[in-house]
Amino acid sequence: FTEEDKNKINELYDHFNFRKDSNYVNKLNYKVLDALAYGILAREGFGGKDKKIYTETLSDYENCTAEVISKKVVRTGTYVPGGMFGGSYD
Numbered sequence: 001f002t003e004e005d006k007n008k009i010n011e012l013y014d015h016f017n018f019r020k021d022s023n024y025v026n027k028l029n030y031k032v033l034d035a036l037a038y039g040i041l042a043r044e045g046f047g048g049k050d051k052k053i054y055t056e057t058l059s060d061y062e063n064c065t066a067e068v069i070s071k072k073v074v075r076t077g078t079y080v081p082g083g084m085f086g087g088s089y090d
Helices: 003-015 022-043
Strands: 077-080
Touching: 003 022
Parallel strands: none
Antiparallel strands: none
16 A cells, blocks of 8 residues: 555544554554455456466576475366355366
């Protein structure tokens, strides 16, 4: 977010007379910024039913030996929402 964005968010907090203590503001920031990010991503068309894998070559790590510390299962394809029992991938 830009400095102008931050100022507008603070103006919004002032408008609604939110408390200024740091613990409260930190929690509020997390929720507000999370919602704003969700809206921005939705507007830009991020996500959706098509799932793809993208690769990136990191030349700095070429020919290096590394230890795997975790694994993750990733599904690709087109997500088809199901009824009560969940969805699946075609």
